[in-house]
Amino acid sequence: MIVQMHATDWLNLLAHFLSLSLLSIGGAITTVPEMHRRLVEHQQWLTDGQFNASIALAQAAPGPNVLFVALLGWNIGLNAGHGMGGGWLTWGCGLLGMLLAMLGILLPSTTLTFAASRWGHRNRDLRGVRAFKQGMAPVVVALLAATGWVMTAAHGADLKHAPLWLLTAVVALVVWRTRLHLLWLLAAGALAGALGWV
Numbered sequence: 001m002i003v004q005m006h007a008t009d010w011l012n013l014l015a016h017f018l019s020l021s022l023l024s025i026g027g028a029i030t031t032v033p034e035m036h037r038r039l040v041e042h043q044q045w046l047t048d049g050q051f052n053a054s055i056a057l058a059q060a061a062p063g064p065n066v067l068f069v070a071l072l073g074w075n076i077g078l079n080a081g082h083g084m085g086g087g088w089l090t091w092g093c094g095l096l097g098m099l100l101a102m103l104g105i106l107l108p109s110t111t112l113t114f115a116a117s118r119w120g121h122r123n124r125d126l127r128g129v130r131a132f133k134q135g136m137a138p139v140v141v142a143l144l145a146a147t148g149w150v151m152t153a154a155h156g157a158d159l160k161h162a163p164l165w166l167l168t169a170v171v172a173l174v175v176w177r178t179r180l181h182l183l184w185l186l187a188a189g190a191l192a193g194a195l196g197w198v
Contacts (some may be wrong), residue, residue: 003045005080005093010100013045013076017069017104022112026140028066028105029055032147035072036154045076048154055151060186066105073101148172164198 016038020031032055039046046054054075058068077097081090123129152168171185192198 001047001050001079002082003076003079005045005076009043009080010096012043013073013097014100014104017073017101018108021105021108024105024109025136026143028069029147030140030143033150036150039072039076045079046072050075050079052151052154066102069101069105070098073097073099076101167192167198 020028020034023034024031036051040048040051051072054071055068058071059065061067074094074097077092077094078084078086078090080097081093084090086093120129148168152165167189171189174180174185175182189198
C-alpha cells in the first residue's frame with residue numbers, strides 16, 4: 001500500500017497520538033478502536049491486515065505493551081515511503097512514523113501519570129482518591145472489550161468466521177478464569193491457524 005503524506009499529515013499523526021495518550025486509561029491498547037477508526041477507516045494510511053498484524057506481532061513479542069504503537073507508526077511510514085522497495089526514503093519515513101507515534105502516545109500520559117501519581121500517593125487516604133481508583137476498573141475492562149471487538153470484527157461477522165469468534169470467547173474466558181500462561185494460548189492459536197481451523 002502506498003500513501004501520500006505531506007508535512008501536515010505527519011503533524012496530524014503526531015496530534016492524533018498526543019490526544020489518544022490522554023485517553024489511554026489502562027494502557028495504549030485500550031485506544032485501539034479509535035486508532036483503527038482514524039488510521040484505517042478515515043485516513044486510510046493502513047490496511048486492516050497491517051493494523052492487526054502490527055498489534056499481534058507487538059503483543060507476541062516480549063517487552064512493553066505499547067510496542068504496537070511503534071509498529072503502527074513504522075507501517076504508516078513504510079506506506080508513505082512507497083513500500084519496502086523505496087530504499088532510504090522508506091527507512092526514513094518508517095523511522096519518522098515510529099518516532100512521531102511513540103512520542104505522541106508517551107509524552108502526555110507519562111507527564112500526567114508522573115504528576116498524578118505523586119499527588120495520589122500524598123493523598124492516598126482521601127475518599128475521592130480511593131473512589132477514583134475503584135471507579136476506573138470497569139472503564140478499563142470496557143475499553144479492552146472494545147479493542148477485542150474491533151480486532152475480531154475485522155475478520156468478518158458472517159457465519160463462516162464463527163470458529164474465530166468462538167476461539168476469541170474461549171480465550172477470553174480462559175484468561176479471565178485461570179492462571180494459564182499466555183504463551184500456551186498463543187501456541188494454541190498458532191496451531192489452530194496452522195491447521196486451518198481459524
